[in-house]
Amino acid sequence: MLICGGWKSWAEDKYYVQLIKATNEPKAPSKGAKQIGNNLSERLSPLRWKYYWEGQRRETTVVDSKAQKVQLSGDRVVELAPLGDGKVEVRLYRGKEIARKSSHRVHDHMMAIFGGDEGEKAWFVVVRREEPQYQIAKD
Numbered sequence: 001m002l003i004c005g006g007w008k009s010w011a012e013d014k015y016y017v018q019l020i021k022a023t024n025e026p027k028a029p030s031k032g033a034k035q036i037g038n039n040l041s042e043r044l045s046p047l048r049w050k051y052y053w054e055g056q057r058r059e060t061t062v063v064d065s066k067a068q069k070v071q072l073s074g075d076r077v078v079e080l081a082p083l084g085d086g087k088v089e090v091r092l093y094r095g096k097e098i099a100r101k102s103s104h105r106v107h108d109h110m111m112a113i114f115g116g117d118e119g120e121k122a123w124f125v126v127v128r129r130e131e132p133q134y135q136i137a138k139d
Helices: 038-044
Strands: 002-004 013-024 051-062 068-071 076-084 087-094 097-105 110-118 122-130
Touching: 002 013, 013 038, 013 076, 038 051, 038 110, 051 068, 051 076, 076 122, 087 110, 087 122, 097 110
Parallel strands: none
Antiparallel strands: 002 110, 013 051, 013 122, 068 076, 076 087, 087 097, 110 122
Protein backbone atom coordinates (compact mmCIF):
# COMPACT_ATOMS: atom_id res chain seq x y z
CA MET A 1 0.00 0.00 0.00
CA LEU A 2 1.28 3.44 -0.90
CA ILE A 3 -0.25 6.78 0.00
CA CYS A 4 1.17 9.86 -1.70
CA GLY A 5 0.78 13.55 -1.20
CA GLY A 6 2.89 16.11 -2.97
CA TRP A 7 6.61 16.87 -2.59
CA LYS A 8 8.33 19.92 -4.02
CA SER A 9 11.76 18.64 -5.10
CA TRP A 10 14.81 16.70 -3.91
CA ALA A 11 17.62 19.07 -3.15
CA GLU A 12 19.81 19.72 -0.14
CA ASP A 13 16.77 19.78 2.11
CA LYS A 14 15.77 18.17 5.37
CA TYR A 15 13.35 15.24 5.34
CA TYR A 16 11.51 13.58 8.19
CA VAL A 17 11.10 9.82 8.38
CA GLN A 18 8.45 8.61 10.84
CA LEU A 19 7.70 5.12 12.08
CA ILE A 20 3.91 5.12 12.56
CA LYS A 21 2.02 2.47 14.53
CA ALA A 22 -1.69 1.96 13.84
CA THR A 23 -4.12 0.45 16.33
CA ASN A 24 -7.77 0.45 17.37
CA GLU A 25 -6.81 1.06 21.02
CA PRO A 26 -6.84 4.66 22.32
CA LYS A 27 -3.78 3.93 24.51
CA ALA A 28 -0.30 4.50 23.09
CA PRO A 29 1.16 1.20 21.79
CA SER A 30 4.57 1.86 23.35
CA LYS A 31 6.20 4.13 25.88
CA GLY A 32 7.01 7.49 24.35
CA ALA A 33 4.68 7.08 21.35
CA LYS A 34 2.99 10.33 20.33
CA GLN A 35 -0.36 10.69 18.63
CA ILE A 36 0.17 11.95 15.08
CA GLY A 37 -1.04 15.36 13.91
CA ASN A 38 -4.29 16.13 12.14
CA ASN A 39 -2.78 16.48 8.65
CA LEU A 40 -1.29 12.98 8.60
CA SER A 41 -4.22 11.52 10.51
CA GLU A 42 -6.63 12.75 7.82
CA ARG A 43 -4.50 11.15 5.08
CA LEU A 44 -4.47 7.80 6.90
CA SER A 45 -8.12 7.94 8.05
CA PRO A 46 -9.53 5.87 5.14
CA LEU A 47 -7.58 2.90 6.51
CA ARG A 48 -9.14 0.48 8.99
CA TRP A 49 -7.40 1.64 12.16
CA LYS A 50 -8.74 4.36 14.48
CA TYR A 51 -5.54 5.58 16.15
CA TYR A 52 -2.12 6.39 14.71
CA TRP A 53 1.00 6.92 16.81
CA GLU A 54 4.49 8.12 15.98
CA GLY A 55 6.86 5.61 17.50
CA GLN A 56 10.04 7.12 16.12
CA ARG A 57 11.21 10.07 14.04
CA ARG A 58 14.48 10.67 12.24
CA GLU A 59 15.70 13.62 10.19
CA THR A 60 17.91 13.30 7.15
CA THR A 61 19.19 15.40 4.28
CA VAL A 62 19.54 14.20 0.70
CA VAL A 63 22.62 15.87 -0.78
CA ASP A 64 23.78 15.89 -4.40
CA SER A 65 21.15 13.33 -5.44
CA LYS A 66 22.89 10.55 -3.47
CA ALA A 67 20.88 7.81 -1.76
CA GLN A 68 20.51 8.27 1.98
CA LYS A 69 19.77 5.49 4.52
CA VAL A 70 17.88 6.11 7.75
CA GLN A 71 18.05 3.52 10.56
CA LEU A 72 14.80 2.99 12.47
CA SER A 73 14.08 0.71 15.42
CA GLY A 74 14.85 -2.99 15.19
CA ASP A 75 15.91 -4.10 11.75
CA ARG A 76 14.00 -1.39 9.85
CA VAL A 77 15.90 0.89 7.45
CA VAL A 78 14.54 3.40 4.95
CA GLU A 79 16.58 4.44 1.94
CA LEU A 80 15.77 7.58 -0.07
CA ALA A 81 17.19 7.33 -3.59
CA PRO A 82 16.62 10.11 -6.16
CA LEU A 83 16.31 8.57 -9.62
CA GLY A 84 16.36 11.67 -11.80
CA ASP A 85 13.62 12.82 -14.17
CA GLY A 86 11.64 14.06 -11.17
CA LYS A 87 11.38 10.60 -9.60
CA VAL A 88 12.50 9.13 -6.31
CA GLU A 89 12.57 5.62 -4.92
CA VAL A 90 11.88 4.94 -1.26
CA ARG A 91 13.07 1.52 -0.12
CA LEU A 92 11.99 -0.08 3.14
CA TYR A 93 14.36 -2.76 4.44
CA ARG A 94 13.74 -5.42 7.09
CA GLY A 95 17.22 -6.64 7.88
CA LYS A 96 19.22 -6.81 4.66
CA GLU A 97 16.20 -7.55 2.46
CA ILE A 98 14.02 -4.96 0.73
CA ALA A 99 10.52 -5.42 2.16
CA ARG A 100 8.86 -2.77 0.00
CA LYS A 101 9.87 -0.09 -2.43
CA SER A 102 8.09 2.60 -4.35
CA SER A 103 9.20 4.71 -7.26
CA HIS A 104 7.10 7.75 -8.05
CA ARG A 105 7.17 11.37 -9.12
CA VAL A 106 8.44 13.87 -6.59
CA HIS A 107 5.45 15.72 -5.10
CA ASP A 108 4.69 18.26 -2.36
CA HIS A 109 3.97 16.80 1.09
CA MET A 110 4.49 13.20 2.10
CA MET A 111 4.26 9.54 1.28
CA ALA A 112 3.57 6.48 3.42
CA ILE A 113 4.60 2.87 2.87
CA PHE A 114 2.77 0.07 4.65
CA GLY A 115 5.30 -1.92 6.65
CA GLY A 116 3.29 -4.78 8.08
CA ASP A 117 0.09 -5.98 9.70
CA GLU A 118 0.30 -7.40 13.20
CA GLY A 119 -3.32 -8.46 13.77
CA GLU A 120 -5.11 -5.50 15.31
CA LYS A 121 -2.00 -3.37 14.84
CA ALA A 122 0.07 -2.30 11.85
CA TRP A 123 3.01 -0.04 11.09
CA PHE A 124 3.89 2.42 8.34
CA VAL A 125 6.86 4.52 7.37
CA VAL A 126 6.09 8.11 6.41
CA VAL A 127 8.61 10.30 4.57
CA ARG A 128 7.82 14.01 4.43
CA ARG A 129 9.35 17.44 3.93
CA GLU A 130 7.43 19.41 6.52
CA GLU A 131 8.16 18.89 10.19
CA PRO A 132 5.47 16.66 11.73
CA GLN A 133 3.04 18.33 14.11
CA TYR A 134 1.32 16.32 16.84
CA GLN A 135 -0.02 16.39 20.37
CA ILE A 136 1.87 14.53 23.06
CA ALA A 137 0.09 11.27 23.93
CA LYS A 138 -1.54 11.13 27.35
CA ASP A 139 -1.04 8.09 29.57
